[in-house]
Amino acid sequence: MPRRIRSSILETRTARLKLAPQRKPYWITVAPGISLGYRRNAGPGAWNVRAADGAGGNWIKSFALADDREDADGATVLDFWQAADKAKQLARGTDADAGRPSTVDEALTDYAADLAVRGASAGNANHPRHHLTPGLLSKPVSMLTVKEMQRWRNDLVVGGIRAATVNRMGKSLKAALNLAASHDDRITNAKAWTVGLAALPEDDDTESNIVLSDDQRRDVVTCAYAISAEFGIYVEVHAATGARSGQIALLDVGDLHLGKEPRLLVPSSLKGRNRRTRTRKPMPITASLARRLKALAAGRGASEPLLLMNSQERWKTNKHRWPFAAAAKAARLPEGATIYALRHTAITRALLAGAPVRLVASSFDTSVAMIERTYSRFIADHGDAQMRRALFDIDATVEGNVISMR
Known part of the structure; x- marks a missing residue:
């Protein structure tokens, strides 16, 4: 039969009320690596548990009031022996209601x-x-x-x-x-x-804020194809859709829609606290990309992956980093450019082309607030040509209606 825990200073309320109030609890060991603490307050004291965390430290948790002012109820007010049992349950993760706190x-x-x-x-x-x-x-x-x-x-x-x-x-x-x-x-x-x-x-010069020119995008896609056909089409879809790697990895054969206006149905991410259902939104693609994807998907069912790695498995979101770094270096992209630069470029180009912000946000699976917060400060750096068309020039002449200045 296990020896009953005893403590002359904590067993009874009379003994506990004689203790001086202090910030630190009075501790006794109730099991190897587990201590029961009593913190003396102006009112009823509080029971605490201290347990080793397995990494040379420990954690402490207050879990109930002591029966200093009222009788124990076995739940929120505990006597000494109830508190000792509860402390061991909490430390060992065997308490049915609370369990050991998650690390x-x-x-x-x-x-x-x-x-x-x-x-x-x-x-x-x-x-x-x-x-x-x-x-x-x-x-x-x-x-x-x-x-x-x-x-x-x-x-x-x-x-x-x-x-x-x-x-x-x-x-x-x-x-x-x-x-x-x-x-x-x-x-x-x-x-x-x-x-x-x-x-x-x-x-401002982090990799996510790099905007590529059309020539740079063509170059990096060409260099990706030089690495492998599978990687080339993967990077081309990134450049064409501006989708996240996680979304592109989820593309199925059935998401490719051909015809006069080919498009991909890009799966949404599940970003955001309240998003629980994945939807698919159409993203227009060129006829040439559609033909390459059609040839790539030949012989596969609608629910099978559209894009495959060299291992013939669905792309994993972290498998593109090293090959893209090699392609970016070969294409002489700005230092620090990652595959995310293709998404940033696609969004920036869409905004510069005059697409409504709400349409851009919906097409690229983000929010208007995120577009305004992330991209508005970079648009001015790349919108010089658009803004220059709106400049007023007093020296400009209008054919057939020339006004001479004095």
Whole structure:
């Protein structure tokens, strides 16, 4: 029979009320690696659990009031022995109601599984994991603070990672932590990541803001075809549609519509908190691209992938990085250009061509607010010709109606 936990200072309310109030709890060990703490307050005290996190640290959680002023009810007010049992259950993850608090590592794992179920890339969850310290990964989400989240973000920048990359990792980490909070009502410290991982200012010359000329787009597509036919058509579809890599990877043979006005039905992403259903929106393509895609898809069913890697598998969103870097170098694109520059270029060119902002936002699966926030400041850099047509020139002459100046 296990030995009953005893403590002369915590067992009874009489003994506990003699303790001096202090910020730190009075601790006793109730099992290996598990301690029960009592924090003496002006009113009833509070029970706390402290458990080892497996990485040289520990986590602490307050879970109930002590029976200092009223009798224990076994739920929100606990006596000493009830608190000791509850502390062990919480630390071991055997509590039926609460369970062990989720760690950051577990939150990222759950987020990756959620992304996979929704047809999105699990890489968004794995990217920040590679840059988190063991201490942060093993820390319960409910114990995160603004200061440590902010320190982690700032250290990445100091270490040479660009602000745009840090912001992308921050978005993924925040999404994982928000998902954990939605599953556990005890996680009430969302301020830790909403404030601590606030977006950093990004330089205008990041890779996502590179706008390519038509010649540069032709060159990089040509260089991609030189690498392989599969990679060439993949990059050409990127350039033609401006879609994200994740959307292009989901294209099926049935999404190709031929005829006088050929088009691709591009699957939407599931970006946005309230988006749960994937839709498909038509994107016009040239007749020549349509013919190449038709020949490529010959013999395959409508539900089979339209674009295949060399391995004859559906494209994965992270498989284009190294070959595109080689194609970009061969095409002499600006330094730092990634495949995302093709999307940025397509959106910028559509706006410069006079397409309504709402139509551009809908066609490229984004929002009007995002278009205005991200692209309006770059339009002026590439719209000189359009603006020059509207210039007023007092010295200009109008044929048949010449006005002489004094």
